[in-house]
């Protein structure tokens with residue numbers, strides 16, 4: 009999306025009824041019109057004052073009026089401009105809220121699919137967004153627009169008072185300036201994009217290092233990571249330096265043109281004053297208008313430098329939101345027990361990357377299934393394909409005859425719930441985490457279950473208001489899994505897939521969990537567990553054996569032990585395998 013496309017989209021949004029910024033926009037326009045009028049009227053009052061001083065009949069009242077008008081316009085414009093900032097802030101807040109919620113809505117399902125996780129990039133992009141919007145709305149829309157409106161109004165005043173050739177010189181100078189800016193801005197965009205990308209990289213890297221603070225410190229790698237951060241910051245500094253070099257070239261071009269125009273204007277006017285063809289007041293008016301245009305235009309370099317990066321940031325957010333828009337479909341999927349059918353499903357993480365090849369299977373409603381296989385064989389990938397977290401490159405997964413890819417995200421996971429290997433917890437209370445949707449049980453039921461599963465040592469009461477810390481750092485690994493499983497015990501879904509969710513539990517706790525989860529909904533829920541435990545594979549009604557991205561075998565543990573040598577090998581100790 010080009011710069012003007014981005015600005016047009018922002019303007020359309022600010023004008024739309026949904027954003028609720030129309031009133032602020034109208035107020036801001038009204039206030040800006042007052043600022044522009046004062047910017048044109050002030051120098052005119054000065055010209056009248058000088059002409060009156062120069063003239064034969066001086067009326068003191070008239071002189072005082074001109075002085076008051078001049079000073080009033082000068083001070084008034086600044087006051088009104090400050091009042092307009094409140095309107096800008098309101099629009100920026102509304103835009104930031106709109107883009108942030110849209111980007112999160114697009115990003116969260118995508119991060120879940122985890123093919124190319126954006127969890128580091130998204131916060132950096134969104135953190136810089138309010139500042140970027142302020143720069144673009146305040147700097148580009150409110151600064152540049154009014155400068156050019158003021159230029160047109162000034163030219164009109166000059167045309168009505170002074171000879172037309174001055175209008176021509178000023179207009180040509182401004183056109184030259186705009187042309188130089190246009191050429192420079194095209195070059196500048198490349199540098200602004202690079203600076204924005206470098207800033208994104210910095211946010212992502214710093215976030216990654218902070219998230220891995222323990223890994224860094226406990227391994228004595230602080231110096232190494234500081235050097236790494238320093239390298240990334242150095243790269244950003246280089247990108248910024250290139251951007252400012254390109255801006256300097258642009259400013260040189262702009263102000264050479266402007267300088268030539270001003271020299272021509274002042275020399276012509278000087279000659280005219282000398283020849284008596286122009287009053288001193290007209291000369292002052294001319295040079296004041298010219299310099300009043302120079303001051304905001306000289307701020308243009310700064311605005312363009314910042315706004316270029318800001319527009320790149322906004323463009324990033326818009327592109328991200330557009331690229332990840334979830335197609336709206338109306339399929340709801342089943343509500344009760346459901347069969348699961350997988351038809352010739354294949355999937356690949358990318359070129360020359362691990363893949364799942366041609367998997368077909370059928371799981372009747374209510375069955376207890378174990379997925380087993382060596383590390384990295386594709387069990388989690390297959391589970392995520394079954395749950396509709398990943399989308400197959402070919403083939404399809406159906407729940408009760410409905411292709412899960414056609415069920416919208418927000419409904420899809422109420423049909424098949426996938427509990428990932430690494431459980432994420434909010435830095436909120438135990439109660440909030442344990443009753444997190446779609447769990448629907450009462451807290452006393454959870455409490456009973458946690459006591460049966462020995463969440464704490466006997467005798468220690470459970471404090472449901474306890475804050476868990478980031479990622480549940482105040483709980484042990486086993487407690488985190490028990491919390492998640494107690495939550496899942498209150499979830500009503502046709503199919504539930506647990507990705508090694510019981511790996512930190514002792515064998516008796518695991519058996520108790522499986523019994524509890526299976527007994528929900530009178531055994532109508534299909535329970536699929538990825539496991540490395542022999543006992544779970546033995547207890548399962550159906551075992552899916554995955555190796556090298558393929559479904560090598562499907563049957564009971566006993567059947568697979570009899571007919572599948574590689575399955576047998578999986579459970580044998582290395583020396584027994586020979």
Ligand SMILES: Nc1ncnc2c1ncn2[C@@H]1O[C@H](COP(=O)(O)OP(=O)(O)OP(=O)(O)O)[C@@H](O)[C@H]1O
Nearest residue numbers: 122123357361362382383384385386387388389390
């Ligand atoms: N987001 C991803 N992008 C690229 N490759 C991935 C991604 N996720 C997993 N893989 C790769 O796909 C392969 C299968 O991974 P998967 O997590 O499905 O294995 P698994 O059988 O569940 O392993 P484990 O028993 O160790 O949990 C691995 O080689 C892994 O590196």
